[in-house]
Amino acid sequence: MTSNPESKSDTAQATPDRPTTPTASFVVVANRLPVERVPGHDGEEWRMSPGGLVTALEPVLREKGGVWIGWHGVSGEDLEPFEASGIQVVPVPLSREEVTEYYEGMSNATLWPLYHDSVAFPEYHREWWDAYRAVNQRFAERVAAVAGEGAIVWVQDYQLQLVPRMLRELRPDVRIGFFLHIPFPPAELFQQLPWRRQILEGIAGADLVGFQVPKDAHNFVRLLRQMLRYETRRDRFSAPGGRIGRARAYPISIDVEAFAQLSDSPGVVARAQEVRHDLGAKTILFGVDRLDYTKGLRQRILAVGELFSEGRLDPEETVFVQIATPSRERVEEYQRLRDDIELLIGRINGSMSTIARSPITYLHTHFPKDEIAAMYRAADVLIVTPLRDGMNLVAKEYVASKTDGSGALVLSEFAGAAEELKQAYIVNPYDINGMKEMILQAVRDSPAAKRRRMRALRRQVLNNDIHVWADAFLHDLDLIGYPTTLES
Numbered sequence: 178m179t180s181n182p183e184s185k186s187d188t189a190q191a192t193p194d195r196p197t198t199p200t201a202s203f204v205v206v207a208n209r210l211p212v213e214r215v216p217g218h219d220g221e222e223w224r225m226s227p228g229g230l231v232t233a234l235e236p237v238l239r240e241k242g243g244v245w246i247g248w249h250g251v252s253g254e255d256l257e258p259f260e261a262s263g264i265q266v267v268p269v270p271l272s273r274e275e276v277t278e279y280y281e282g283m284s285n286a287t288l289w290p291l292y293h294d295s296v297a298f299p300e301y302h303r304e305w306w307d308a309y310r311a312v313n314q315r316f317a318e319r320v321a322a323v324a325g326e327g328a329i330v331w332v333q334d335y336q337l338q339l340v341p342r343m344l345r346e347l348r349p350d351v352r353i354g355f356f357l358h359i360p361f362p363p364a365e366l367f368q369q370l371p372w373r374r375q376i377l378e379g380i381a382g383a384d385l386v387g388f389q390v391p392k393d394a395h396n397f398v399r400l401l402r403q404m405l406r407y408e409t410r411r412d413r414f415s416a417p418g419g420r421i422g423r424a425r426a427y428p429i430s431i432d433v434e435a436f437a438q439l440s441d442s443p444g445v446v447a448r449a450q451e452v453r454h455d456l457g458a459k460t461i462l463f464g465v466d467r468l469d470y471t472k473g474l475r476q477r478i479l480a481v482g483e484l485f486s487e488g489r490l491d492p493e494e495t496v497f498v499q500i501a502t503p504s505r506e507r508v509e510e511y512q513r514l515r516d517d518i519e520l521l522i523g524r525i526n527g528s529m530s531t532i533a534r535s536p537i538t539y540l541h542t543h544f545p546k547d548e549i550a551a552m553y554r555a556a557d558v559l560i561v562t563p564l565r566d567g568m569n570l571v572a573k574e575y576v577a578s579k580t581d582g583s584g585a586l587v588l589s590e591f592a593g594a595a596e597e598l599k600q601a602y603i604v605n606p607y608d609i610n611g612m613k614e615m616i617l618q619a620v621r622d623s624p625a626a627k628r629r630r631m632r633a634l635r636r637q638v639l640n641n642d643i644h645v646w647a648d649a650f651l652h653d654l655d656l657i658g659y660p661t662t663l664e665s
């Protein structure tokens with residue numbers, strides 16, 4: 178069921194059937210709401226947008242009568258809480274200026290590059306920080322107004338690092354979890370942040386802090402000890418007032434079963450055959466990423482381009498398809514990246530193409546999920562080469578989609594996923610020659626060798642899906658509060 182929320186700016190009248198703000202026992206807080214506005218019978222409607230996090234949390238939200246709090250994606254619009262596909266959502270408004278300063282600025286031009294090894298230069302602006310704090314406070318206040326007595330609140334990601342502490346001040350009764358989807362930087366980089374203490378204190382307001390990999394959890398605990406003088410022991414820390422919190426790794430995953438089913442569905446099977454036929458290549462190399470400087474696109478394209486120009490990959494036999502989904506297009510660094518990538522690909526194709534075919538097929542657009550699934554199914558080699566990545570779900574989606582056990586995964590050692598997917602063809606994306614050799618090996622290895630690797634990868638991914646992730650985090654969050662000392 179979808180309802181059509183009314184904007185406060187459109188109408189000051191509360192409609193009688195509008196759901197009132199609920200008192201929830203489970204609250205998910207994320208920068209974005211998992212909804213999209215779609216045309217409906219009666220004007221516009223809201224639909225839950227598909228995505229791993231929604232899939233994982235939807236059953237818990239339904240079972241516990243939970244709510245999701247977040248921004249709905251349009252600035253300057255203040256909406257009442259509403260229901261979308263049976264889930265209660267509570268929109269948090271953002272002004273146009275806040276989108277610029279809190280979201281595009283502090284979140285995506287300061288924290289995002291800093292947390293990804295500073296692969297792009299992080300910008301520090303005091304007015305961005307002020308907006309970040311103000312928006313985090315607004316989120317915390319919304320949660321405080323919605324959460325029932327003793328509720329479980331799960332805060333997501335780097336845009337909302339101050340919320341745990343702000344919320345604790347408003348509502349000491351609730352149990353707070355925080356999960357960081359991106360890497361947590363080493364101390365030497367984190368120390369650059371003018372607001373490093375506030376960020377650490379903000380996150381440490383949570384009872385349980387989750388990271389993608391153990392190293393990041395250790396970094397965080399070490400920083401609490403060194404910078405805030407918290408007492409710590411292994412994964413536990415003692416916050417002011419004697420409250421004991423924990424910081425651990427919970428590697429996120431995907432809805433494996435849904436991907437496998439989609440991959441085996443008749444439409445996707447037929448589309449994959451069609452793609453293979455249309456591309457007319459013996460070997461299909463594939464990449465799909467948001468167009469982001471952390472994803473190592475420049476290095477990947479350079480490596481594949483050199484393999485073509487040196488004649489080690491034959492453009493008559495091999496094609497490289499790269500989908501680069503538009504992302505953060507108002508942030509300057511992303512505009513520069515797009516220009517660089519398109520110049521690079523233009524040069525390679527310009528010198529290597531024939532009238533009939535080009536070695537690189539580059540698509541700068543968002544595709545439906547079915548189309549991505551068909552590409553996974555059709556691809557002989559998936560190339561994932563981030564310079565730094567919290568996890569990387571694309572790698573796991575490819576493995577889940579290869580239900581017949583074929584395919585080869587080339588994976589950067591700097592993706593969180595490399596900790597689990599050890600049987601992939603692991604590369605260092607900064608080492609172009611090494612990457613070229615590994616891509617060639619992934620293309621040329623015997624089918625039996627590839628199957629052996631894929632079997633191990635599939636075992637890992639199948640046993641650790643998104644439900645395992647959510648259950649593990651929520652289970653640990655549930656237990657927290659019982660141990661009262663650092664030792665227990």
Ligand code: GDG
Binds near residue numbers: 359566570572
């Ligand atoms: C952050 C962290 C962490 C991409 N293009 C299209 C499309 N996609 C989908 C993929 C995949 C998702 O977007 C990308 O997920 P990643 O994990 O690879 O990367 P980030 O967006 O950077 O995510 C990351 C993740 O959070 C979860 O914690 O793994 O490290 O950076 O699902 O399939 N989907 C469709 N069309 C496209 O054109 N439908």
